[in-house]
Amino acid sequence: MMKMNAKSTVAVGLLALVGLTSEVKALPAFATQTGMDCKACHMQHIERLNKFGRKFMASGMTISQKFTDENSSGSDINPSVMFKSIYEKTDKKPGASGNVSDNTETNDGILSVPRTASLFVGGRVTEDFGALLNLSYKSQRDNAISGKAVYADEIEDGYIGLSAYSTADFGPFSGMEIYNSGLYKPFRTFDIRRLSNAIQATEIGSGAATGLQAYFDKDGALADGDHVFATVGMYAQGQDNNQLELTSNLLPIFRLAYEYPVGAYNLILGGFAIAGGETTSDLSALRVERETYGMDLMVEGYIGDKEVTLTMSKVFKNEVSYTGIGAGTSRELDNLDNEAFSVGGQVNLTPDFGVKLAYLTLDDHYDYADGGKGELKKVDVKDIDNAITVGMDYSFKYYLPMKLSVEHSWAKPSKAGIEDYRDLLISFNMLF
Incomplete structure (x- = not known):
């Protein structure tokens, strides 16, 4: 991790592109498995899914070009590696105390090459069983291991299944979520996720989680051309018992989405809920x-x-309370009470180049007073009157699938005395 000025950033970017001229013929795991180009499953840009990509995930990642016999039990497991490098430069972004000096690293600009390096191994294990393992190096956080195993039974025009999963970063719906609204952290439009997506800004669609999700996925469920996707399950907010006893803190989760074609468009309306636990x-x-x-x-x-x-996306309520020994001792155990709204979109001007725009508001209801003593634990810097984020994505293949994104956000905090701030983020993804 290095701090860099503008000239250094440009130089490193040029060197990175020059360094990609050596030929590497490996393909991403699922492209190898399906025998298709990445765009067969991804809408506009990796990692967001299109209709076929959603079907592939609902199949438990079992669709394979190798096995045309539906009774075949053969496996098709492949590896992939992803490198993601990021340059981030904020301007006047406040820290927890409300002071800009609390956040000097990003305000000075940070280049991480790579920010994340991940090894994925997965695909079809048997005809109706798939699995995926993810080992990640992270330059700014602890290294992580995530994985899931999915049993999928094919029904008429769809699947029913069960997913067991554990993730370090991707949130409670990681077992099976197929839409691009941000409930599953990778399926979002912007890398500047907390200023562009309500579900990410409220921390619903991210964080550690371990659980089970049963799901139902079917075309033509209620009418010709429609689609129903539903999940129900239980999860705990962690991967081990170091901070939170997982089996004593299971929470129910629910997700329902309905697709319906209207002319040249596909409309998808969904809802989600997590409710349970005790103080x-x-x-x-x-x-x-x-x-x-x-x-x-x-x-x-x-x-x-x-x-x-x-x-x-509209988050009506997101209240999370930790009580007992250890509550509030780490960021992962901080209480939350917020709601948010976001709207965003992308237009691909060419098949490889798209521009995007998002608008977000966030209302943080949490009372930061320390036990009624009149002392503030933190300053409420999370309230955002509005944040506007613009960006562009360019996907291309130069021996390997790659994506370059440039994004810029302007945020207007609600609290008086905290200045408007900005965030510039440039990311470069490479898959093989």
């Missing part, structure tokens, strides 16, 4: 209680020959 005394084992409700809307289709998407 306890200060001297008892750590417990979590949560109430989270929200809705999302997606529109995907074409204007002329230009591919377009629109995503709206």
Whole structure:
């Protein structure tokens, strides 16, 4: 991790492109498995899914070009590696105390090459069983291991299944979530996620989680051309028992989405909920209680020959309370009480180049007073009157699939005395 001025950033970027001239013929794991180009599964840009990509995930990652016999039990497991490098430069972004000096690293600009390096191994294990393992190096956080195993039974025009999963970063819906609204952290439009996506800004669609999700996925469920996707399950907010006893803190989760074609567009309306847990005394084992409700809307289709998407998300309530021994001792155990709204979209001006725009508001209801003593634990810097984020994505293949994104956000905090701030982020993804 290095701090760099503008000239150094340009120089490193040029060197990175020059360094890619050596031929590497390996393909990403799922492209190898399906025998298709990446665009067969991804809408506009990796990692967001299109209709076929959603079907592939609902199949438990079992669709394979190697096995045309539906009774075959052969496996098709492949590896992939992803490198993601990021340059981020903020301007006047406040820290927890409300002072800009708390956040000097990003305000001075940080280049991480790579920010994340991940090894993925997965695919079809048997005809109706798939799995995926993710080992990640992170330059600014602890290294992580995530994985899931999915049983998928094919029904008429769809699948029913069960997913067991554990993730360090991608949130409670990681077992099976197929839409691009941000409930599953990778399926979002912007890398500047906390200023562009309501579900990410409220921390619903990210963080550690371990659980089970049963799901139902079917075309033509209620009418010709429609699609229903539903999941229900239980999860705990962690991967081990170091901070939170997982089996004593299981929370129910629910997700329902309905797709319906209208002319040249596909409309997807969804809802989600997490509600359960309990509070306890200060001297008892750590417990979590949560109430989270929200809705999302997606529109995907074409204007002329230009591919377009629109995503709206509304978080009505997201209240998370930790009580007992250890509550509030780390960022992962901080209480939350917020709501948010976001709307964003992308237009692909060419098949490889797209421009995007998002608008977000965030209302942080949490009372930062320290036990009624009149002392603030933190300054409420999370309230945002509005944030506007613009960006562009360029996907290309130069021996390997790659994506370059440039994004810029302007945020207007609600609290008086905290200045407006900006965030510039440049990311470069490379897959093989």
